[in-house]
Amino acid sequence: MPLALFDLDNTLLAGDSDYLWGQFLVERGIVDGEFYEKENQRFYDQYLEGSLNIMEFLAFQLQPLATHPRTRLEAWRTEFLQQKIEPILLPAARELVEEHRHRGDTPVIITATNRFITEPIARRYGVEHLIATEPEMIDGEYTGGVSGTPCFREGKVERLQDWLQTHGETLAGSSFYSDSHNDLPLLERVERPVAVDPDERLRQEARRRGWPVTSLRKAEV
Secondary structure, three states: OOEEEEOHHHHHEOOOHHHHHHHHHHHOOOOOHHHHHHHHHHHHHHHHHOOOOHHHHHHHHOHHHHHOOHHHHHHHHHHHHHHHHHHHEOHHHHHHHHHHHHHOOEEEEEEEEEHHHHHHHHHHOOOOEEEEEEEEEEOOEEEEEEEOOOOOOHHHHHHHHHHHHHHOOOOOOOEEEEOOHHHHHHHOOOOEEEEEOOOHHHHHHHHHHOOOEEOOOOOOO
16 A cells, blocks of 8 residues: 655644653753753754754753653653643644545654654554654663664665565655655655645755645645
């Protein structure tokens, strides 16, 4: 069946779950507020600019997972989902996922944000298949490291290729929806790339290449 690939942050969500998780940790006093908030913003700005060093960011972002037991992390995550994620779930995004499902396509969320954060969000959209950055685990607890290739930029293409081989799928008839110029390596690989509420660089590139530009947040773009 054709694949319907979806970026998550600022595409299916009206916000960035990675960034919001950092805000949640600061607000709950789980991390050093002033330092963490400053670094969280710095990395987010770099992401928007296209200059993010993904390994440097992940060393920062995954460190709290290694500091606390998994049971406590999962309790915090439940609060995070209620406080930060539920308000930015997009009804139009749900409708788009269901539209593809009814066509017989296979929905897949593919995101640079780590699985700890994104797995329950994918479930809220009813999407079974999730390709995400994988936090390393040993003996059931997070180490703060990364397992395998981060699912970012060219890494998204690599991780998708691995998934295709594992599931016996191809990119024939595939679509990919994204907001970010960081996803250009994958947008170039699919048959139907779609820019969703795109950043300015992706908007310009989409129009130059004749790709559809749409919005899941408002009637017109």
